[in-house]
Amino acid sequence: MTKLISRAGSLLHNTTHKQQIDRELTEEVSSYVEMLTEEKMKNGMNEQDARRAALVEVGGVEQVKEEVRASRSGSGLESFVMDLRYGMRSLLKKPGFTITAVVALALGIGANTAIFSVINGVLLRSLSYANPDTIVMVWERGATERNARNVVSPANYLDWQKQSMSFDQMAATVEQRVNLTGGRGEPEEIKAQFVSQGFFPALGEQPMLGRSFLAEEDTVGKELVIILSHELWQTRFGSDPAVIGKQATISGRQRTIVGVMPPGFHFLDNQVRAWMPMALDPAIDYRGKSGRYLKVVARLKPGVTVQQAQGELTGIAKQLEQTHVKFNTGWSVNVVPMHEQVVGEIRPILIVLLAAVAFVLLIACANVANLLLSRAASRQRELALRAALGASRGRLVRQMLTESVLLALMGGLVGVLLAYWGIQLLIGFGPDNIPRLGEITIDPRVLGFTFGISLLTGGLFGLIPALQASRPDLNDALKEGSRGSTGGRSRTLRNVFVITEVALALVLLIGAGLMIRSFVRLQSVETGFNPENVLTMRLQLPRKNYGEPHQILDFFKRAEERIAALPGVQVVGAISYLPLTGPAARDGFKVVGRPEPAPGQEPGVEVRVITPGYFQAMGIPLIKGRLLDERDGKDSRLLLINETMAKKYFPNEDPVGKQIIVTWSDGVVDEIVGIVGDIREGALNKEPETAIYWPHPREPYSGMALVVRAAGDAARLSTVVPKEIRAIDPEQPVADLRTMKQVVAKSIARPRFNTVLLAIFAGVALVLASVGLYGVMNYSATQRTHEVGIRMALGAMRADIMRLVVGNGMLLTLIGIGIGVAASVGLTRLMQSFLFGIGTTDALTFIAVSALLIAVALVANYIPARKATRVNPVIALRYE
Amino acid sequence: MSARDDDFKADLLQGTLHLLVLKALVAQPLHGLGVSNRISQITNGTFDVKPGSLFPALHRMEEAGWLKAEWGESENKRRAKFYSLTKAGRRQLDTETEDWQRISIAMTSALRAS
Secondary structure, X not given: OHHHHHHHHHHHHHHHOHHHHHHHHHHHHHHHHHHHHHHHHHOOOOHHHHHHHXXXXXXXXXXXXXXXXXXXXXXXXXXXXXXXXXXXXXXXXXXHHHHHHHHHHHHHHHHHHHHHHHHHHHHHOOOOOOOHHHEEEEEEEOXXXXXXXXXXXXXXXXXXXXXXXXXXXXXXXXXXXXXXXXOOOOOEEEEEEEEOOOHHHHHOOOOOEEOOOOHHXXXXXXXXXXXXXXXXXXXXXXXXXXXXXXXXXXXXXEEEEEEEOOOOOOEOEOOEEEEEEOOOOOOXXXXXXXXXXXXXXXXXXXXXXXXXXXXXXXXXXXXXXXXXXXXXXXXEEEEEEHHHHHHOOOHHHHHHHHHHHHHHHHHHHHHHHHHHHHHHHHOHHHHHHHHHOOOOHHXXXXXXXXXXXXXXXXXXXXXXXXXXXXXXXXXXXXXXXXXXXXXXXXXXXXXXXXXXXXXXXXXXXXXXXXXXXXXXXXXXXXXXXXXXXXXXXXXXXXXXXXXXXXXXXXHHHHHHHHHHHHHHHHHOOOOOOOOOOEEEEEEEOOOOOOOOHHXXXXXXXXXXXXXXXXXXXXXXXXXXXXXXXXXXXXXXXXXXXXXXXXXXXXOEEEEEEEOOOHHHHHOOOEEEEOOOOOOOOOOOOEEEEEHHHHHHHOOOOOOOOOEEEEHXXXXXXXXXXXXXXXXXXXXXXXXXXXXXXXXXXXXXXXXXXXXXXXOOOHHHHHOHHHHHHHHHOXXXXXXXXXXXXXXXXXXXXXXHHHHHHXXXXXXXXXXXXXXXXXXXXXXXXXXXXXXXXXXXXXOOOHHHHHHHHHHHHHHHHHHHHHHHHHHHHHHHHHHHHHOOOOOOOOHHHHHHHHHHHHHHHHHHHHHHHHHHHOOOHHHHHHOO | OHHHHHHHHHHHHHHHHHHHHHHHOOOOOEXXXXXXXXXXXXXXXXXXXXXXXXXXXXXXXXXXXXXXXXXXXXXXXXXXXXXXXXXXXXXXXXXXXXXHHHHHHHHHHHHHOO
16 A cells, blocks of 8 residues: 555656656766776776776666666656657658548548448447337248248238237238328328237337327227328428327328327338328138238247247147138248348348448558558668667557557548548438438447547557567668668568558459449349330329229329320320339239149239230330220220240240139139230349239229320429329329339439449549559669669660569569459359349459559559659769 | 566566565665675675666665665765665565565475475
């Protein structure tokens, strides 16, 4: 204890009386030397010899003093502050070096911070529901992999809910577009979720105003209530605090507003603006009446694991397979944790992007390490002097590390600013189907990450040059006129750095190249339709005013007629599910006259209804037979099939005239009258599915997409077309008014986004690597001025010199490319799932990217080489 | 990092050095060279402590409160810093002596064992 107090006292004393202590120390050590000298003289030496012997024995006054200083309390702090000041000063003295290094580091650290903040917001931060870890999605699992997370039949959902014991709550939801009138503004189509009673309790969320749904409101006849999203409450109801109890008209029916959710609340789809009770009726035979269309969410009971819940539901599903052979054969259950559901799909690309930015940072590190090496060479005399004055090697290393960490922290600071700006860009340009994109911010964890990687990079790029430079040969370095060359070791290091940079940059460029090639392929996919000059929009007719099929059909007929009469319109059609905007209805079918397939084994088919003008408006060719037209009304038993269906199920016969039965039309036989061309309906990168088309009157959908082919630019029709709709029904909203080209572009927004990001990172990597290459080549050319002078004096030609200098750089580049290609072969496999139409080792990409890098390297080599050949031998030789 | 290695080695030697310095100062206050000579004398010339380790040890021990230092005059009328034991220093000498003896006996018997 006394020791501690005494130490603390000395620390205070040491830091406050530094100069006095130093003076006394000097006096103490020199008095020692004096006394030792006298002692030696007493023993018979002359004064000069005695003094020399004494000094030798002491081993350097300054070294002794340094030892004492180092052993004193507070020496760490003191020398740290000193290093910091010294470091700052020496960085400011070389602004060119400092700015270059800070910019390189800021690019690397900024890119890492931006991508990490995305990963933090999307992957790491837990979902915003209460206790999100116990929330799961429950899907049906079909026989094939694409059905692994299939929507759920209401009947199966009701049975699961009744029989399972693993859950506190289980709730069903389904999204629907509805028309909203009332409140402020025009009638509007909004997305809503119809939910069963357990929905809000399962997510552990409460409305911020009002209440959630009562159990009895989830029954037919009592379901006319609605809960608003915060956004809808603000935009449509002016944030009215007294909105509870007021009425909203949804698709023509009055509903009482009972609650408003807090801002940011959403379930799977952040476009949903309202929630209403689903009111399933347990008395209805849903298996006979409808397909699978629900999304089921559940809250696990405390202590129940996902595996246990999965096990229980699998057992229940097995029973249901036996009790409902026709409907359930081949169908099981798939329990997916909510977090996995939300982010599972985006995780792989985020990991690839993180790897990409890590590479950028490594290149930046190699660059700065090289700069430091060159700088250390020119600082060698300064370091040697400090060593001679008693600084130990550890002390020198520490001082240089302080400098490099200082650099890295400056880079980190600028990097955070870059990242902040970059995140705004990401959010602004990011496709809206990236989950949780709006939740990305720079929070303390991100800042901690940035600080951490700044320190790490500072150590990483600083350590090797520091170790290298802290071992100067005093004799050589201090000699007057020494050229301060750092010799072979540091040249080897520099070369290793350059090779590393080239290899890393090549991997990134190949990654980006593959993405670009894949994206170009995606864009040039044969869609099967002609998106030029086509305007599309969605119309969802409310059941209240359009309860009868003839009302629906009449509306669309009138709308098509009015629009077709507009100048500049060529042809108008409508379809139940517009291509590239989400899934269509799906069902099973069988061909009349062929053996009955086993239950669960029926081939699947996508079912759409169309009006006569649709195929012409979309530019889809008729391959065989005839199209459907006005003759094909409500009682029509005719349909069209697509080419895929014709090839797959009628390979060696003419399908026209053949008969099939679609499961949901319950035994009614349809006859094929025509074959139309395949189109990419689901996504550009998905092969066309087996599909049929019925005439609209056969299944009078109340929601259809209108497709208008114009003579010229379709966008010009976007003001006049909605007017025609309103002329028929002023209450009817027009939704998703866009050209077909916009629809196509939006469907590939995410791959475009990924491609652009990766391309940007690869571009940064290329610039950093070529700057690094240039720097090293330039440095070594300068170092070799003397040598070049001699060679030229001895008669070497410019071309020889050029070959010498460029050859050296190109050798490094080629080694780097070799390593990079080998690494790419291994790493690009991670990208398999994002690539479309090309392999992960696409030869063209590998060759083109290597060629690009070689070209850039040639330029980076050529400039210093040319400078070297301009050397005047006389001056070069006199330069000594 | 490497500083820790140095500390470790220093600790090993410091134990011995501290004890020798404390012992050297038991009889009377001495300046640096005096301490060095006295150690050489009482160890029959086995230990020749150089200023590079002596002065850091003296300063550390002073900070620890075992020694106090005063400026005085040497035999040759030269200004010099004289170190003497404090009470804490004497206590420390006793503990370290005891420790050392225990170690010494243990080591000797260990080395005799066959």
